[in-house]
Amino acid sequence: MAVARESLGDREEVLLVGAAAVEDEQAGVGVAFGVAVDVFERNVGHTRGWRARRLNVSLVARGASTPARQRDCRTTGLISAPTLRRRMDEEVPDQYDPQAVEDTVSAYWDDHDAYERTKEAHADDPPFFFVDGPPYTSGQMHLGTAWNKTLKDSVIRRKRMEGHQVTDRPGYDMHGLPIETKVEQELGFDSKQEIEEYGMEKFIEECKRFAVENRENMDEDFQSIGVWMDWEDPYQTISPEYMEAAWWAFSEAHGNGLVEQGKRSITQCPRCETAIAKNEVEYHQVEDPSIYVQFPLADREGSLVAWTTTPWTVPANTFVAVDEAATYAKVRARKGGEEDVLYVATDCVESVLEKGRYEEYEIEEELSGEELIGWQYDHPLAEEVPDHPAFDGAGEVYHADYVETDRTGLVHSAPGHGQEDFERGEELGLEIFCPVGSDGVYDERAGEYAGQFVRDANDDIIDDLRENGYLLAHESYTHDYGQCWRCDTDIIFLATEQWFITVTDVKEDLLENMEESEWHPPEARDNRFRNFIEDSPDWNVSRQRYWGIPIPIWTPEDSTAEETTEDDWIVVGTREELAERADQDVDAGELDLHRPTVDDLTITEGETTYTRVPDVFDVWLDSSVASWGTLDYPGETEAHDEFWPADVIVEAHDQTRGWFWSQLGMGTAAVDQIPYDEVVMHGFALDSDGRKMSKSLGNIVTPHEAIEEVGRDPLRAYLLSHDQHGADLRFEWEGLREMQSTLNILWNVFRFPLPYMELDGYDPGEADLTDGELSVVDEWVLSRLQTVKQETEDAWDEYAVHDALNVLLDFVTEDVSRFYVKAIRERMWEESDSASKRGAYATLATVMDEVVRLLAPYTPYLADRMYQTLDGEADTVHMLEAPTPDDDLHDPELERNMAVLREVEEAAANARQQGGRKLRWPVQEVVIEADDEAVADAMRDLEALFLERVNAQSLTVTDDYEELVEIADPQMSVIGPEFGGDAQDVMAAVRGEPREAVEAGVEVDGETVELTDEMVAYETEPPEHVSGAEFEGGSVYVNTELTEEIEREGYARDLIRRVQETRKRLELDVEEEIRVAVEIDDERVAGFFDDRRDLVADEVRAAEFVDVEEIDEEHGLVEEWEIEGVAVTIGVEPVDD
RNA sequence: GGGCCAAUAGCUCAGUUAGGUUGAGCGCUCGGCUGAUAACCGGGAGGUCCGCGGUUCAAAUCCGCGUUGGCCCA
The missing domain is CATH 3.30.2320 (hypothetical protein PF0899 fold)
Known part of the structure; x- marks a missing residue:
């Protein structure tokens, strides 16, 4: 035997190298060489000083492969047994250290291609089509996106373990105005003009660079929380394949007659010079003028009074609206010697006249709104705006639903601007007059105001109205007004030429298709989503910008919108089609579909040359085609035929009107189908007070911080333990730490048996429940395990991801750690081999194996760390199948009985505490007074276990504990009047006496006093040395008398x-x-x-x-x-x- | 301003589907255990079930009106 010693800084290793001859039962005699390595590790600064740890025994005793022979090796004192697989080549520390676990496992995954192996393992399974809702590439992962991706990752992992080939292509939303404005900021631009001067192509290159850089950062962010998706090949909305998917869908919608060009009042950012989506409008308080304008009546005396906060829309005034059902007053009013006749709603007379500072007035007549309809008036800026609407039907009073009798009861209506005005104007067949350009500057038709920015013209218009005698009042008004979310410019409403998908034409189909999807939670679909579909207007898909998917419409050169119809447009669906039809020589495979490349392509058919509409798509259209875009359809058809539609999508509730909607809209318009079967709708991550996290509140918690604090697995488990069906999450540091300590309990359960198994050469990976003896607690915990599997399976079926996790963690902490491990500790300490010990080993190994697999989708690092130590047969736990319930091991009656035992045990501990007898000291007897047979039976069944756990010498189960003593409680309200001056003595004699003594008659002053039933109440108490406690189903009495x-x-x-x-x-x-x-x-x-x-x-x-x-x-x-x-x-x- | 959602112990949340004595975990506190030990277990305290009104024998639960917060829309 040789001993080598090596010093390694603050670690010192002692190597004991030896050889042992081992008899090989099967192959005669062989020699095994082994190395046992003990590492004595000095923890510098640690009060405990030197500490021995056993490390790296996997090299030991090669050739000694059976437990029996390993044991022999151990007894030679030279080497220990190679029982525990140590693929990760790491010891198991006392304390769960998430960072260490995650570092080890990350490296392990890289080294072993764990992700690739996992996908290969399920390559032939039935398909499961998950579609990733693409995050926008404008920033970094925040807590909400981390939650979203973690939830998706857990679903993907679980579905794989359930036996599916799961699509896991992540996606990114990379076009759109937000990126354009970021790039504009970087370049210091302020207008579209500057972009044109800089060069569209260069600008688009910059946008692409920006999007791709952000995407790469986000790739890393998502991988850093253990999200196993196909990061090598994300779908990107800027790829030609993806853009083609949008073209294809749009052309299908066109084929279905659902594409329309037309004027619409849209929210326009005059700086970005484009329409912006409603959900891109942010509202802030602004101060605007508040004016009361008089519209002089043409055929009768007086004027109509209307109120507005947008004087700049007055040039475009086309009609005045009233509520036909309301009552209006003709008011004659005087101020400064002048007299005016005004028409306002009766309810508004007082306030309007006050605003106009009239000294006196009288109501001459009351008319219904209906009577006013058809009245003619003159435009109040007729001179300043010679081209003002004066066509047939203009300058007239109409009814409109949007009229309320709050300000004046009459509404200035300009269909060229306001949305409601526009809709009503269309209904009335009025011409739409809008003398404002996309940059918010008046054009020639605005007469005197031409060339001015609309909001800057407010003052001039107010002055002119005053001069003309049509300004009744002028004040200011603070209200919420919309701004462009990117550049904070106040939006304006303009009627402009836009392209639409007319989803209102297929509203019924939308509702029917919606019914085909199953939502978690279901109410979200039936309330919020349905409401939105019912109220949704046509979808404006055009944007007058650069960084987007070009709209694939070619219209006849030099013809205006009014001159063409649907039949005159060419809508191109694919790159190939474009290559075929374009006048220029184009290679479909090489073609970048972005502007300006496609802008230069023309199509000539017959005598007509067609040019492309210069607009790009609304970025919401991009993601709406994700379900086939992610499969590269229509370029590739095989995957689409196999997978589509999506089995499930997973997003937060803000997507109800976002991606959940846009996919339904596009799916219905293009193929009359909803692109997803199920929706998991989760909530938002808020701060601990339930407020949204924002820079201005300074309450942002980043995933990075959380990981620093507790690690990735605890963060993931924390996020996934909360309700995943629509509820918001309040982020709490305390809760996060709590999750870490819960996982630490699991870690303790995991490492607790390892030293014993190692000493015994027991391989938990080969656990066999039929080898060894199972005790009642083993059977119980195995049955509980079956229940847990069933419950988690049921929860997963409903995507109640949180329920599945919480059931599992409860099992680990309540059942395994607090009960089972405590119950088997002594069996583990047995030095010699025993059937009982092997039974406990096998049970615990089985429980851990399945727990680890159930937990794998939630805490992928920790689960693999434990798996590799306990088993390690497969490359990774994630490629394995999810455990399923085994009826043979399920014993509901035993579970019920054990639940009773635990109740009783708790009560017994309570009674012990009251009796001042700690658990270490045995008690003579425990009596259980059971309320029903089920309780009694349970306790008789589990007597031995119970005695052991409560450290008692005997157990009695009864339905009536006769030893209880009834103690007298004198009723002074009765005794007092009866005994007068002796009452105190009687009380003293009675109090605390047992019933028999009282009923026999008590002695007071040498005389026996008889007491009636009313004079004494009785309370039952246990006899001396016995203390009792109640539990649900009975009482337990513990005799703590010493012997x-x-x-x-x-x-x-x-x-x-x-x-x-x-x-x-x-x-x-x-x-x-x-x-x-x-x-x-x-x-x-x-x-x-x-x-x-x-x-x-x-x-x-x-x-x-x-x-x-x-x-x-x-x-x-x-x-x-x-x-x-x-x-x-x-x-x-x-x-x- | 409108639609949807939420509010229960100091904190995080069950319980609301079908009305019948509000529960758990964490924290606090007192005690126990001790070859899982920087772990673990038990007891206790702690509640205007957001407020007001209504229906009902009975409301955390159903209805109405508010308050606060969230998402979406104006």
């Missing part, structure tokens, strides 16, 4: 405990022998100890007992203790060899 036998046992146990404590303080090895000195300051107790010396010696590995003086305090320790009030001195020192 000599119990005292012997109790003192011995207390001594043992303290010696063990001392051993621990000395940091002695578990197997190290000691000398023990005990001095007891009480003869009787010393006698008890003498009777139990052998027991104590055995339990603490004492080689001999010595006097306290003989303990060498250099190596040993002498301390004073107190046991049940008796002073005891205990000394311990290791036996030197």
